[in-house]
Amino acid sequence: MKNDVVAHFDKDRAATYDEQWKPLAPMMDALHLLTRIAFSALPERASILCVGAGTGTEILRLAEAYPGWRFAAVEPAEAMMEVCRQRLEAAGLSDRCDFHQSYLETLPPGPAFDAATCFLVSHFLTDAAARGAFFASIAERLSAGGLLVSADLAADRKDPAFDRLMALWLDLIAAAGMLLENRIRYRQMFGVEVAAQSPQEVEALIAENGFEAPTQIYQSVLIRAWLSRRAG
Numbered sequence: 001m002k003n004d005v006v007a008h009f010d011k012d013r014a015a016t017y018d019e020q021w022k023p024l025a026p027m028m029d030a031l032h033l034l035t036r037i038a039f040s041a042l043p044e045r046a047s048i049l050c051v052g053a054g055t056g057t058e059i060l061r062l063a064e065a066y067p068g069w070r071f072a073a074v075e076p077a078e079a080m081m082e083v084c085r086q087r088l089e090a091a092g093l094s095d096r097c098d099f100h101q102s103y104l105e106t107l108p109p110g111p112a113f114d115a116a117t118c119f120l121v122s123h124f125l126t127d128a129a130a131r132g133a134f135f136a137s138i139a140e141r142l143s144a145g146g147l148l149v150s151a152d153l154a155a156d157r158k159d160p161a162f163d164r165l166m167a168l169w170l171d172l173i174a175a176a177g178m179l180l181e182n183r184i185r186y187r188q189m190f191g192v193e194v195a196a197q198s199p200q201e202v203e204a205l206i207a208e209n210g211f212e213a214p215t216q217i218y219q220s221v222l223i224r225a226w227l228s229r230r231a232g
């Protein structure tokens, strides 16, 4: 399953990823703004772990705001990592970033990170135990009290509001240029290839795997984000 997801983020997808999601960028801009502010009390020389860094947008945004910070980009898909490297290099930021093109569990041990981001990644782990272990592996890499901002698709499919949210989400991805046949497929794979755990279930998984009870800090249709603090 993990490898299928990574295979999905191939060369063609990596090359078009940022352009494809540009129409929805305002939604992600809000998430980046909140993350920047949520992390604003971190030390001047903080180190940040970015899990599933994709094409590097969260690193770019944080690096621009906090010139003293260093980043570890963890990204298993080779093509996504290549775009991430190129973008950071073009922005003159690559000397502040360590690149690990693999999964988090293979990141060599090192000093604990002050904070982590994990945007639109854990929902690919459809098995709740694997998803919980994933959050635990992030917690293990953080210093005591270290912060995590995680964002994922989450929806309570039994909630009467779900159909309306899903309809709006499908209209949004149509506005971003997704063809009808792909939208139909997207609707079918929601809850199958992408976890459709309720917000309460995601919160419980985070809290049971190394973090204090998370606080939801953002919702835009089906995307929700939480701010969590490493427990203990």
Ligand SMILES: C[S@@+](CC[C@H](N)C(=O)[O-])C[C@H]1O[C@@H](n2cnc3c(N)ncnc32)[C@H](O)[C@@H]1O
Binding pocket: 002, 005, 006, 009, 051, 052, 053, 054, 055, 056, 057, 058, 074, 075, 076, 077, 080, 103, 104, 118, 119, 120, 121, 124
């Ligand atoms: C939807 S993209 C999000 C990228 C970026 N965080 C963003 O917000 O634009 C998901 C990324 O997570 C990566 N990914 C998938 N499964 C992963 C896993 N188990 N561990 C780390 N990264 C993973 C994918 O290769 C892909 O680049």
